[in-house]
Amino acid sequence: MKFSEYFISTLKQEPADSDIPSYSLLLRACYIKKIASGIYTFMPLGFRVLKKIENIVREEMDNTGAIELLMPAIQPSDLWIESGRWYEYGPELFRLKDRNNREFCLGPTHEELITSIARQNIKSYKDMPINLYQIQVKFRDEMRPRYGILRAREFIMKDAYSFTSNEKDLDEIYNKMFNCYSNILNKLNLKYFAVEADTGLIGGKYSHEFIILAKNGEDKIVCCSNCGYSANYQMAQYNPRQEADSLKRMQEQEILEIKEVYTPDKKTIKSLSGYLKVKPQDIVKTLILKNDKNDFFAILLRGDKELNIQKVEKFLSVRLNLVEDKNNLNGLEIGFLGPVKLKKDIRILADYSIKNMHNFITGANKKDYHYLNVNLNKDFTIDSWGDFSYPDEKDLCIKCKSQLKFEKGIEIGHIFKLGTRYSEKMNATFLDKDGNLKPIIMGCYGIGISRILSACVEQLYDEQGIIWPIKIAPFLVNVIAINIENKEIFNAANEIYLKIKNENLEVIFDDRNVSAGIKFKDSDLIGIPIKLIVGKKYIENKKVEIELRKDKTKLNLDLDSAIDYVKKYSLTNSF
């Protein structure tokens, strides 16, 4: 491909609406063009990369035995009403009416549609297991589209849906998909984590997220470098650290008698610990949650810990809200709450972080008073123990008690064990070996094709521009003629370009009549892995210069060695 005949126009300026480096770089290097908020065109360069990612995903999916099909983007509302999601999904679902006023949506995902196909074509356990996938455009009317194609309203994704007659087959396909996604990310040579995750709106009982590490990522994950445990921050279980001086005190200090103290206006952990000259870790804080039926729950956490409502909701299997307003508090004293002499109809749940505390401080359920020397079992009892808080840097791995690590990243894939959530509602059943009608067991497995593209850039860039993994770089080599007005140089560069092209290597020839400096800058911005520079040196002593994008390595080689070098480089798993 000749640069002059291609369709690239790079921008020097940072785009006005740039909110993350990958967006800015993809715009500036002419990979994408914004059409409307959250809606983009993949320009020729972007399309090349997108297609390569798609092909890698397809190859790995086919290797697992999954079968490709293509469902429509437009989905009739009836199916979504059957599953219950027509009303659940909210304004993220793009809805439209046809000329006959029938309601449709643009698919953000295809559980309903594939289940409607499965219930027609799957009759018996003999028709399963089967795993069907598609690579397709998806739509989601994001409240706040941002970060370019990372959180777009129209995007490309691969979604797969498995149908099995038993849990064992589901596990097998789930594991295959886990390995498939790992293979995809390994091929791209990306740093990533596969973490346990929440199942969210899709529903189901078990899921993993695949997170590409990137310092600007929206997703926070927790991992253990010792045993390999990892989970997303929301879900992560952990062993709360034992504070060294608390432990010491516990060994040295006896259990003391509870004592009321006057703590005027000290409603926060910060003000209280300052006033009493103790650490937040010596205080137990009490928060009140309320469900739809006006049942109240008290959650006890160590003073330095943050409540994770989702964990409590999961524990109680009920939606909860934090009660912060005094009016809702049933006469309880906000800022001075505690488990001792709490109203009897409030169930007390304790976070594991308070497990080994003693002689601690709590509110006295009385305005401007706290208790000192409160002790579990002696002064109050706990209804249930659980993990209701977020880990922090000093906490320990739930599995091996090693120090935890925190990373940021971008979720690009999500696999779910759905179970019978959709098949039951939509009556997708099969006859088992004994002739009994049972709901089909489902799984679903998504990976974002356009998301991988931007997440790649987010992990791999520098001040000059993008650094693509070899396997998805739009071109492998950029032949740069230093000065095309010098006919000797231009002709030599053109010949070299054709020679490399004949080797079936993906090459672009920057034949523009612009300065070498501009050509170098554009090449680095676009992120082509290898520059092959043809200038006076080549005319004088037949040496071309090779420069690698990833680390600026420079080599002066004769042409044949240079082509050999490029060929070998193309087979590596490098950048």
Add this chain to the structure above:
Amino acid sequence: MKFSEYFISTLKQEPADSDIPSYSLLLRACYIKKIASGIYTFMPLGFRVLKKIENIVREEMDNTGAIELLMPAIQPSDLWIESGRWYEYGPELFRLKDRNNREFCLGPTHEELITSIARQNIKSYKDMPINLYQIQVKFRDEMRPRYGILRAREFIMKDAYSFTSNEKDLDEIYNKMFNCYSNILNKLNLKYFAVEADTGLIGGKYSHEFIILAKNGEDKIVCCSNCGYSANYQMAQYNPRQEADSLKRMQEQEILEIKEVYTPDKKTIKSLSGYLKVKPQDIVKTLILKNDKNDFFAILLRGDKELNIQKVEKFLSVRLNLVEDKNNLNGLEIGFLGPVKLKKDIRILADYSIKNMHNFITGANKKDYHYLNVNLNKDFTIDSWGDFSYPDEKDLCIKCKSQLKFEKGIEIGHIFKLGTRYSEKMNATFLDKDGNLKPIIMGCYGIGISRILSACVEQLYDEQGIIWPIKIAPFLVNVIAINIENKEIFNAANEIYLKIKNENLEVIFDDRNVSAGIKFKDSDLIGIPIKLIVGKKYIENKKVEIELRKDKTKLNLDLDSAIDYVKKYSLTNSF
């Protein structure tokens, strides 16, 4: 691929809503599944064929130097308001609003979007010529979706848009696209015509349609087997035949005097010719057309000819309506109209079909009267001559005067010279060599990917099912084990399957425990080009039977010869 692990369930019954053979066959053979009116899923078999068509189209497009990108399906209304089509397009455009009440449509075509990109990226004549294309899902809310995926509301298409600074470059790209589409259809070994066509809603000044021949096709085309002229029925020009007896009479009979005759209530050509005992070809009929400004036009046609209003509209460059209601006739006598003594402010246009008529019959512009022996120039004069009628089976080629032929077919591609229709409205300009700002000259080129799929079936099927062109058959070979309960046969068939698979031939192994009869029927319905049958003969004397789908040719060969045969067959351009 093993049949038992694949996702096919064929139907014996004709689907209730089947309206054309291809739809019925594609449904029955499990290529597509209906989701809603005009909305389909491409099942795994259908997806395989779709992908192959897509790849052929992509390869041929890339060979022309066109560059692929991918635009969004959702398009903001602003761009369509700029081009004027937001209001022109009518209810075929799927429209929707986002959560902020902004208006969008789902692209039925992408002239507006690509022009908005071009006006940003193309600044100078040096940035052109360029031809950009995409392969993408398109949406059209058809009034009456029908014929399965042939007239669907969501479909896959390849659309290309060229940008040039001069007409010569446009011509060059147009010709490349013409050849590209011809190559695609030749690769598929289909019978087709490329015909001159009308430009319709897209606009522009010159276009060709590519029509795949099929007896159930909606498009009628006219062609000449002598000189190759072809055009769609609406557009076709022709030389009206000379009736042998009219010609004879003309040579023998003198010009006679005009004579009024009483023709009570004879308002139609049929009733008049019966009453006067003449042929319709001896009568000249007069029809009145009216424009928006209430100007009237009289069109004269030979009695057996049908008016083509579009041709008159094109001739006069004005929208016209046929005046059929007496109240609108300005006092003229419907059923008894004629050019003699017609009101003076009515312009008289004559179709070429009356050119050599003499002593003919016309209305006398008086209730219940006609004239006999009317003659051109003697009794009236004509303002303009033109081609205002449809050709029929006896008419002659406009170019070489050979007999015309009529064919039916399905339009699968359309190429247009758009000129500056969009660039002027949307202000897409460039600086020419002399520094003048000019509108970009555009072309657009569409081919229906999913349409080709169904049009193929519509051209190539028989009572047993589909007959695919080799290049897009979902599988090349079907290995059929006559009886899988016979372990010897099953194992032999399985080995043969693996051997063919290792040769990188696309093979499916029908390993189902059903009768050989069902397997044969399904294979023929699906349309796999080659059946390779493994039964007792193979166990006894190592012969497999090969049967070709297209003509039932049967061969008994040893395995190696059979595989050789399949390999060679795969390289042909056959069915």
